[in-house]
Amino acid sequence: MKFFIDTANLVQIREAQDLGVLDGVTTNPSLMAKEGITGHDNIINHYKAICDIVEGDVSAEVIAIDYATIIKEGEILAALNPKIVVKVPMIKEGIRAIKYFSSKGIKTNCTLVFSAGQALLAAKAGATYVSPFIGRLDDISTDGLGLISDIRLIYDNYGFQTQILAASVRHPMHIIDCAKLGADVMTGPLSAILALLKHPLTDSGLQQFLADHAKAAGQ
Numbered sequence: 635m636k637f638f639i640d641t642a643n644l645v646q647i648r649e650a651q652d653l654g655v656l657d658g659v660t661t662n663p664s665l666m667a668k669e670g671i672t673g674h675d676n677i678i679n680h681y682k683a684i685c686d687i688v689e690g691d692v693s694a695e696v697i698a699i700d701y702a703t704i705i706k707e708g709e710i711l712a713a714l715n716p717k718i719v720v721k722v723p724m725i726k727e728g729i730r731a732i733k734y735f736s737s738k739g740i741k742t743n744c745t746l747v748f749s750a751g752q753a754l755l756a757a758k759a760g761a762t763y764v765s766p767f768i769g770r771l772d773d774i775s776t777d778g779l780g781l782i783s784d785i786r787l788i789y790d791n792y793g794f795q796t797q798i799l800a801a802s803v804r805h806p807m808h809i810i811d812c813a814k815l816g817a818d819v820m821t822g823p824l825s826a827i828l829a830l831l832k833h834p835l836t837d838s839g840l841q842q843f844l845a846d847h848a849k850a851a852g853q
Contacts (some may be wrong), residue, residue, distance in 0.1 A: 637656055638799070639659055640660045641661070642665040642684070644684070650827060656689075657689075658719075659688055661681075661692070663695060685718065688717070692719065693721040694721060696731075700727055704722060705734060708720040709740070720735055720741065722742055723745055724746045724748075724756065729756065732759040742762050743762065745765045747764055747767065750781065750784040753781075753784075753796075757789060760796075765799045765800075769808065778802075779812070782812055786815055799817070799820070800812040800820045805826055809827075
């Protein structure tokens, strides 16, 4: 399972990279705005900065919703760095654009996916990644993890190579459950990744080991 971090915060991206388990980054306009990154040139430069930090794929989202402009924006983003994955919304024009990008060898991430049917269309169009938003489904009392399971079954049935990127991950159990269901990738906050480190028995066991070592050393 690949671990992506869902942020535009360079400090958090560096921390995740230094941990040694980071495989990529996902971003969106909301995350950019949260970091105070506004204006076309600043956003472009920020994507370049992210690519300089990480070794894996970096999802960069188009703003347009019409076909021609999605293509224009996507080609500009893809030209920034080979690590860039063009993030395209799950709309009719987005599916058309994903098919075009796929034919040109440009990696894509179909975002805002909330149903198995949408995921099927994205795979048919040749998307590199499909991003079902499990946390947002949970927010409306819908089974987000059930969607991951359905997509996994459909993709395995037909041998689709599109990777399931579990998005809107909120906490460590989301990560564990997605791993059990066979999601190819998860993207979430740094806090969810770091929470996987924690267990009270690890903490108490380490304290005991250190105390026993101190006794044996006559300290």
